[in-house]
Amino acid sequence: MPTFLGQNQYGKAENRVVKITRDGATHHIKDLNVSVSLSGDMDEVHYSGSNANVLPTDTTKNTVYAFAKEHGIESAEQFGIHLARHFVTSQEPIHRARIRIEEYAWERIETSGAGTKETGSDEQPKHSFVRQGQETRLTQITYDGESWEVVSGLKDLVVMNSTDSEFWGYVKDKYTTLPEAYDRILATQVSARWRFNWTDDGREMPDWEESYEQTRKHLLQAFAETHSLSLQQTLFQMGSRIIDHRGEIDEVRFSLPNKHHFLVDLGPFGLKNDTADGAVYLAADRPYGLIEGTVLRDGCEARIPVDLSNL
Amino acid sequence: MPTFLGQNQYGKAENRVVKITRDGATHHIKDLNVSVSLSGDMDEVHYSGSNANVLPTDTTKNTVYAFAKEHGIESAEQFGIHLARHFVTSQEPIHRARIRIEEYAWERIETSGAGTKETGSDEQPKHSFVRQGQETRLTQITYDGESWEVVSGLKDLVVMNSTDSEFWGYVKDKYTTLPEAYDRILATQVSARWRFNWTDDGREMPDWEESYEQTRKHLLQAFAETHSLSLQQTLFQMGSRIIDHRGEIDEVRFSLPNKHHFLVDLGPFGLKNDTADGAVYLAADRPYGLIEGTVLRDGCEARIPVDLSNL
Amino acid sequence: MPTFLGQNQYGKAENRVVKITRDGATHHIKDLNVSVSLSGDMDEVHYSGSNANVLPTDTTKNTVYAFAKEHGIESAEQFGIHLARHFVTSQEPIHRARIRIEEYAWERIETSGAGTKETGSDEQPKHSFVRQGQETRLTQITYDGESWEVVSGLKDLVVMNSTDSEFWGYVKDKYTTLPEAYDRILATQVSARWRFNWTDDGREMPDWEESYEQTRKHLLQAFAETHSLSLQQTLFQMGSRIIDHRGEIDEVRFSLPNKHHFLVDLGPFGLKNDTADGAVYLAADRPYGLIEGTVLRDGCEARIPVDLSNL
């Protein structure tokens, strides 16, 4: 045979699991999209079609739902760790498990204070939610039976500074027509991944929920507080701020589309469009600048793959 | 010619306009997607291709941006009214204008209190925003030179009650297999439109911003506070609550996909999946129930079209 | 009660049903997305939540799958007629049924002529398909127990003429900056609906499959063969061509986004960008012109709703 098999992995993707827990009349919700990917001793299923080593993807789906009941969902990271450990330790041919999870956040609906109809009591219903719809929280757990890699992050967090952004002093070649800008809008849709330095069961895990809230906060603050001469500079500030404040994180990678807001030329209509005085912008779709980069803690090696998008 | 022209309309769709206004160091943002649709004396352009009566769609786009500067964007509704009036009153062949607007909400990023780098002052930057990403606010303004129709609304507001929902006592025919439910999740992605009874320039306009905030609040509260025996019942409660509280609104229409959350059968794994005790659900995509209906103030006529979706 | 219920409808949307039929080793496929919408005596479920008149949406889903087996899927239209008749005639509270269907087309994969591995015979496998992915075919069947309305159509059919399109002689106001064009690209993503004049069971039905193929062909040919002075003119020609050739169709409505292809200004780089000599265009996303209109057979009334989109 003049060909052979390279890296391969398989599993059930996008298992949409919702777990409701009740604390009296107060309910809590965890809403996840879980994708399982397994690899190991899988040559034969590719070469001959023998499934003797194959745990069906349908079984991996069942396991996700059963584990949500048996172990609960303390955090996406903790849930992914339970799953990854299970697949690697319970199935001999499986040597490596990667669990990817998207998490959708919900907030409570503030009610009118009239109580539920049945009870007429003052107690507010605590089982009503509206989906936040802002960023999607992400995590990826990889386990090979010996050590762990946890990479968390987010996508689709859209942010804008309406000033404090400039762009000038760049290279000009024969194809350059862009005028320099000293007061522009800077907007992007953040896709970020950060890698934890927790890798082995002997060490205490980070508080995954607290870590996410704090990392997100530092990311947003660095975006807001950086007077930006380039989106690359803002990227580096966001990554550095996270690593400075969060000892559990060693590496951050960003993919930042520059969501262009072009100052509209209103001259033909006898209007000035000064930024200082209520400017009007065209929010463009395509093309867009795409700025991608990794920020690392001193002494650490990069392990997050380069491509967070396929464009 | 054995054929003739029926209803027709044209214009530029999806003009993405962002207006920043500055109040000292505090910035405000309006982020709209504006679609213009004009109709009138347009037979000839269809029959012979003569554009003698046609204001180019490109011009309608320019007008959107120029008006954002000249008139500002007080609210999506007010902006649409300016535009519709302009097209109908300035162009003789145009007898009717319909302006549809989507609005995207932004909230401020809370900064760290360290001031901007340049100033070192205590003043917080007020020009940094994160897109809310929850519902999209909508409005449609129609003007025929005499009277106005304003229909506002929202889409993609995802809500869930994790209890207080039942479904039983329904018709059973030979194709019915659904078991009755006494404690289920009720979740939907609200698409709603509400029609204002403001129709002529002689009357004072509603406060469009206040109206939106209050209508949205009543919609959410009615969803949360209704112990539901069917999604239809919840729909009617949401519509009635709005009309009861908001005198400026005469009609509400909803399109409510029933986002099914199926209780997973964990019996094969020796697990019970009681709702009372941390139940696990599968959030399904398709198919979904689709419940649509109109609620009207007594004595009023329906004018919102039946179809808010194309499925 | 100061409010009352207006138009309402309900059912299961987006039932994805695939039917394979076998003619010896040759297989045939029908791939549909079926949405059911029922209305009738449904006040009580909205007012009190009583489901006594409600056939569950889950049952309507089951019926779709059972009917695909019992009656087969001769065509989307015929299948929708079976379903609509069933719901209206079998359930007393249901007075009207609307069935909407999307159909996805597949073509056969041409094989290498080597026969299947097992048989080693010369017979080609006839059970392998690739999804065409071009337009989505549509139909909507409405039945109220007495008469039928059948509206078929398509969406997402993207077409382009790379010449034979002009746009000039239009109205110029103070916001007009567009230069006239004498040789431009005309491209659009056709959304079309056409209404059949078959309305009662006493008359023979059209051949739905043949009708679709021919209508699509005339639509495409009219697009290709019209030297266009405006997209409106092309729209009218497409509609007229269909009605001229297809006696079973009385009304056609189009929603045609003008997919702008802007001639790029290469002057700054010392290049001319003549259309006569290999021109380069920027294919724009938003905004876009949106041209909508109805073409009717003489003496017929319009019944297709104005809005095929929500923008």
Added chain:
Amino acid sequence: MPTFLGQNQYGKAENRVVKITRDGATHHIKDLNVSVSLSGDMDEVHYSGSNANVLPTDTTKNTVYAFAKEHGIESAEQFGIHLARHFVTSQEPIHRARIRIEEYAWERIETSGAGTKETGSDEQPKHSFVRQGQETRLTQITYDGESWEVVSGLKDLVVMNSTDSEFWGYVKDKYTTLPEAYDRILATQVSARWRFNWTDDGREMPDWEESYEQTRKHLLQAFAETHSLSLQQTLFQMGSRIIDHRGEIDEVRFSLPNKHHFLVDLGPFGLKNDTADGAVYLAADRPYGLIEGTVLRDGCEARIPVDLSNL
């Protein structure tokens, strides 16, 4: 500073360029979506915001359009090679360029044979196209000033075998409930990338257009002609078939979602649903099996990254 910069890249993404060439009355179209990504000596723009080494992303966009005119678009691969070479050789700080291109295919509209209206001649218009809409063709060109890497491929090619697929003999653990299948539908949406062994300018390039057509053909035939015991087996057959027939390709990677078509249980309605006799399937959305793997020519190393998707 306790942090440092890792891998980084930047450029303009999703430049939508359409090139029309005219051969008398016959037109040809190339429709691309071009994304540019550059890297090199870019530390300073991240650390201090100095743009002294930064060619603006806007300039990279201009270059795409200018090159489409200056060099034409013989193939996506050839066009990407021109661009990559330009950026690396013309800008000292840029050490590496990666060009990603999506290509959309168009076919001619068959006209009625009546000639255009103007000429009345028999000559058919050859400037009318309908977008094929099937797969999207892909290529990625990487150049570091010394050697080339060309990875082409496709995405969104949906294929189905309605028989000749089985799945049995797999591992069964306590979470396994799936029944074995001896005659099932196998359907997937192919995402594939293949790497060429052409790497240096001294060797003749492959015929990129011919290579794509042939590779696609072998991929489809292998899918159709493999009696499948697992999707993994089909994956390996598709990759091997390509490498066997196309000497210019050394590596193929696939990401294959298993688009499940579940045989519907019609037992409750008194119906059998045998595959041998016109079976009815439910086409499911999520979750889905996801099978990913690489096939390599003997003696070659894998260089295509593992992740073609982010789930």
